[in-house]
Amino acid sequence: xxxxxxxxxxxxxxxxxxxxxxxxxxxxxxxxxxxxxxxxxxxxxxxxxxxxxxxxxxxxxxxxxxxxxxxxxxxxxxxxxxxxxxxxxxxxxxxxxxxxxxxxxxxxxxxxxxxxxxxxxxxxxxxxxxxxxxxxxxxxxxxxxxxxxxxxxxxxxxxxxxxxxxxxxxxxxxxxxxxxxxxxxxxxxxxxxxxxxxxxxxxxxxxxxxxxxxxxxxxxxxxxxxxxxxxxxxxxxxxxxxxxxxxxxxxxxxxxxxxxxxxxxxxxxxxxxxxxxxxxxxxxxxxxxxxxxxxxxxxxxxxxxxxxxxxxxxxxxxxxxxxxxxxxxxxxxxxxxxxxxxxxxxxxxxxxxxxxxxxxxxxxxxxxxxxxxxxxxxxxxxxxxxxxxxxxxxxxxxxxxxxxxxxxxxxxxxxxxxxxxxxxxxxxxxxxxxxxxxxxxxxxxxxxxxxxxxxxxxxxxxxxxxxxxxxxxxxxxxxxxxxxxxxxxxxxxxxxxxxxxxxxxxxxxxxxxxxxxxxxxxxxxxxxxxxxxxxxxxxxxxxxxxxxxxxxxxxxxxxxxxxxxxxxxxxxxxxxxxxxxxxxxxxxxxxxxxxxxxxxxxxxxxxxxxxxxxxxxxxxxxxxxxxxxxxxxxxxxxxxxxxxxxxxxxxxxxxxxxxxxxxxxxxxxxxxxxxxxxxxxxxxxxxxxxxxxxxxxx
Amino acid sequence: xxxxxxxxxxxxxxxxxxxxxxxxxxxxxxxxxxxxxxxxxxxxxxxxxxxxxxxxxxxxxxxxxxxxxxxxxxxxxxxxxxxxxxxxxxxxxxxxxxxxxxxxxxxxxxxxxxxxxxxxxxxxxxxxxxxxxxxxxxxxxxxxxxxxx
Numbered sequence: 001x002x003x004x005x006x007x008x009x010x011x012x013x014x015x016x017x018x019x020x021x022x023x024x025x026x027x028x029x030x031x032x033x034x035x036x037x038x039x040x041x042x043x044x045x046x047x048x049x050x051x052x053x054x055x056x057x058x059x060x061x062x063x064x065x066x067x068x069x070x071x072x073x074x075x076x077x078x079x080x081x082x083x084x085x086x087x088x089x090x091x092x093x094x095x096x097x098x099x100x101x102x103x104x105x106x107x108x109x110x111x112x113x114x115x116x117x118x119x120x121x122x123x124x125x126x127x128x129x130x131x132x133x134x135x136x137x138x139x140x141x142x143x144x145x146x147x148x149x150x151x152x153x154x155x156x157x158x159x160x161x162x163x164x165x166x167x168x169x170x171x172x173x174x175x176x177x178x179x180x181x182x183x184x185x186x187x188x189x190x191x192x193x194x195x196x197x198x199x200x201x202x203x204x205x206x207x208x209x210x211x212x213x214x215x216x217x218x219x220x221x222x223x224x225x226x227x228x229x230x231x232x233x234x235x236x237x238x239x240x241x242x243x244x245x246x247x248x249x250x251x252x253x254x255x256x257x258x259x260x261x262x263x264x265x266x267x268x269x270x271x272x273x274x275x276x277x278x279x280x281x282x283x284x285x286x287x288x289x290x291x292x293x294x295x296x297x298x299x300x301x302x303x304x305x306x307x308x309x310x311x312x313x314x315x316x317x318x319x320x321x322x323x324x325x326x327x328x329x330x331x332x333x334x335x336x337x338x339x340x341x342x343x344x345x346x347x348x349x350x351x352x353x354x355x356x357x358x359x360x361x362x363x364x365x366x367x368x369x370x371x372x373x374x375x376x377x378x379x380x381x382x383x384x385x386x387x388x389x390x391x392x393x394x395x396x397x398x399x400x401x402x403x404x405x406x407x408x409x410x411x412x413x414x415x416x417x418x419x420x421x422x423x424x425x426x427x428x429x430x431x432x433x434x435x436x437x438x439x440x441x442x443x444x445x446x447x448x449x450x451x452x453x454x455x456x457x458x459x460x461x462x463x464x465x466x467x468x469x470x471x472x473x474x475x476x477x478x479x480x481x482x483x484x485x486x487x488x489x490x491x492x493x494x495x496x497x498x499x500x501x502x503x504x505x506x507x508x509x510x511x512x513x514x515x516x517x518x519x520x521x522x523x524x525x526x527x528x529x530x531x532x533x534x535x536x537x538x539x540x541x542x543x544x545x546x547x548x549x550x551x552x553x554x555x556x557x558x559x560x561x562x563x564x565x566x567x568x569x570x571x572x573x574x575x576x577x578x579x580x581x582x583x584x585x586x587x588x589x590x591x592x593x594x595x596x597x598x599x600x601x602x603x604x605x606x607x608x609x610x611x612x613x614x615x616x617x618x619x620x621x622x623x624x625x626x627x628x629x630x631x632x633x634x635x636x637x638x639x640x641x642x643x644x645x646x647x648x649x650x651x652x653x654x655x656x657x658x659x660x661x662x663x664x665x666x667x668x669x670x671x672x673x674x675x676x677x678x679x680x681x682x683x684x685x686x687x688x689x690x691x692x693x694x695x696x697x698x
Numbered sequence: 699x700x701x702x703x704x705x706x707x708x709x710x711x712x713x714x715x716x717x718x719x720x721x722x723x724x725x726x727x728x729x730x731x732x733x734x735x736x737x738x739x740x741x742x743x744x745x746x747x748x749x750x751x752x753x754x755x756x757x758x759x760x761x762x763x764x765x766x767x768x769x770x771x772x773x774x775x776x777x778x779x780x781x782x783x784x785x786x787x788x789x790x791x792x793x794x795x796x797x798x799x800x801x802x803x804x805x806x807x808x809x810x811x812x813x814x815x816x817x818x819x820x821x822x823x824x825x826x827x828x829x830x831x832x833x834x835x836x837x838x839x840x841x842x843x844x845x846x847x
Contacts, residue, residue, distance in 0.1 A: 485796055490713075492796075492817060493711075496824060497713070499820065499821035524819075528820065532819075535798065
């Protein structure tokens with residue numbers, strides 16, 4: 001009905017100039033008084049007195065606040081019928097209960113606003129055409145939000161005592177076994193007051209009453225509707241049939257006619273913007289319509305503007321969201337990452353499609369949770385991942401970073417890296433929600449494994465090569481050893497017999513024979529020296545290096561004794577410092593080094609210059625550097641780096657006897673002691689050898 | 699020391715044998731030198747077996763000069779058997795070899811060599827060694843008592 005009114009109003013208002021609107025509104029203000037007066041006008045030609053029960057159930061029936069005159073849908077309609085039927089209406093005020101009781105006892109003839117029920121049908125008679133259909137709403141108290149019946153559980157709901165709603169609600173609560181406390185109220189006003197004042201959480205009322213009052217009482221209308229019932233005037237069983245028939249007759253006629261008094265009456269009681277009713281619905285509608293048009297236009301513009309803003313905002317927000325989502329998706333795609341969201345306490349887990357795709361599954365192909373996830377773990381990784389790594393979620397920085405293998409849909413194993421962090425902790429500090437990423441690291445792992453494999457292969461090859469070299473070296477050393485060793489026997493024979501010959505049979509030889517014999521003796525002596533040096537050289541590589549404290553002072557003193565005769569022979573001198581240190585080393589190797597260097601210093605002297613050899617030492621960065629300096633012939637710069645090679649000689653044997661192995665032996669010994677040897681020399685003025693040795697060996 | 703000292707030279711190299719004999723002669727020590735050409739022969743001599751059963755012709759030596767590198771049974775095996783045999787184990791055995799090897803030296807002393815000498819290459823050197831052996835082992839050194847069997 002309301003809809004029709006607004007349409008009419010709008011249509012009229014559109015044709016009306018705005019200036020007139022205010023005038024019409026002023027006119028509207030006069031109308032109620034006129035209407036009241038006309039209704040209150042008594043009809044003196046009444047033949048029939050009809051006693052009507054009147055209880056307070058605005059807007060269906062009530063006493064007007066202004067003058068106590070009865071009003072309401074049922075009252076107004078009945079008044080209209082009474083005028084036409086020439087009835088004299090007598091209002092009998094009382095409660096709802098008293099009204100029904102009065103009907104039974106015959107104290108009243110009609111009771112308005114009675115819902116039909118089979119139970120009531122037994123006690124009362126009803127006419128046929130319902131006056132109105134009524135349904136009930138739940139209206140919530142201020143600050144209470146109720147959207148469904150279940151949300152009423154544990155709450156107090158006020159309902160009209162002995163009303164149909166009480167019965168229906170009680171049955172409903174019993175049927176659903178809801179624990180809802182039903183608080184009976186003596187009137188709907190009382191029920192709404194209780195809700196408005198917070199005595200109850202909600203109140204139930206028919207829509208006619210409820211819609212009429214809820215805003216005024218500060219309540220909110222919930223979507224809970226129930227108990228649609230037709231409402232009638234009721235008469236006592238078997239009484240006043242003529243009244244009921246007359247009512248039906250008028251209702252049928254009015255309902256069939258749009259704009260009839262019936263509709264106008266209903267309209268009047270649909271909303272309570274103003275107290276009391278407005279009898280001239282058309283003017284009222286017109287005025288409201290005019291005002292509404294202005295307001296509506298403004299509102300529409302405002303709403304459009306707001307909608308536009310809202311739309312734009314939503315669009316931007318949606319675009320931002322979509323682009324953020326897209327970016328996240330692209331980023332996770334690009335990074336080949338899937339995202340997971342996991343509750344360690346319940347095992348619930350969510351995977352993005354990427355996470356599924358990583359293992360060859362369709363999104364949500366299987367329900368993912370901790371159990372299904374751990375079932376896919378490689379058996380060799382399961383214990384480590386679950387027992388060790390995930391433990392960290394409940395401690396430390398509540399995060400983990402794990403690498404493990406998982407079974408793909410195809411049944412292969414895929415290396416995955418998962419990083420996660422607990423974003424929610426419970427009171428005990430244990431992870432409640434963990435969010436993180438899964439990443440396919442198969443190629444990296446394969447590469448790592450390949451690198452490891454290649455490394456291992458390389459190491460194996462190097463080891464093999466080293467072994468072969470060591471074997472070859474050993475072979476070479478034992479070869480050179482056994483060769484030089486085996487050469488000694490024949491050499492001893494040559495040298496021995498040539499000496500015997502020279503000693504016992506020299507007289508039997510001529511001069512030429514004696515010369516040759518001397519050559520043989522000399523050559524065999526030289527060969528003996530060569531073999532001795534070679535043997536030393538090969539032996540050096542085969543013996544273990546000892547590490548023991550060696551007093552260089554004692555060692556040099558021994559050498560000096562051995563060299564004493566040679567020094568004396570040459571008329572030279574050997575200077576030895578008195579503070580030579582003790583170092584960790586191998587006395588055999590150290591003897592070799594110093595013997596060779598001192599021997600060389602005495603050997604390579606300048607002709608007619610007495611050799612002056614001095615031994616010295618200094619400390620450098622924890623190492624000991626020994627120096628052997630001479631005033632000999634010196635070594636040409638071109639050969640300084642070659643003198644340590646085996647068989648490298650700079651002079652003929654006739655100039656200076658030697659084997660070319662001495663300095664090679666020195667170098668080898670120094671190497672074995674993890675030291676270094678070098679020299680400084682100027683041709684014709686002398687040479688200084690430097691031997692650097694660690695003071696302490698590990 | 700009963701009369702002329704008997705020396706058993708265990709040496710496979712004929713020229714070394716000749717040089718040794720010559721050196722001993724030149725050193726003039728007046729001893730008797732018996733020669734065994736390999737390890738087997740040396741053991742036969744020492745144990746008085748086979749051709750060496752006659753102890754009057756081949757008497758138990760007072761000193762053994764033992765080369766290490768020998769065909770068939772080497773010097774170490776000869777030394778090992780001598781030093782583990784009652785009646786022979788007190789017999790002074792001098793290793794006379796070309797080897798200066800640490801391993802050879804260690805093993806020789808471990809299994810009971812009484813001395814370890816390296817053969818010098820020159821005859822003069824060799825002569826010196828022989829003279830010193832005689833001076834030390836045959837006169838200065840007090841021989842072990844014979845074991846009671």
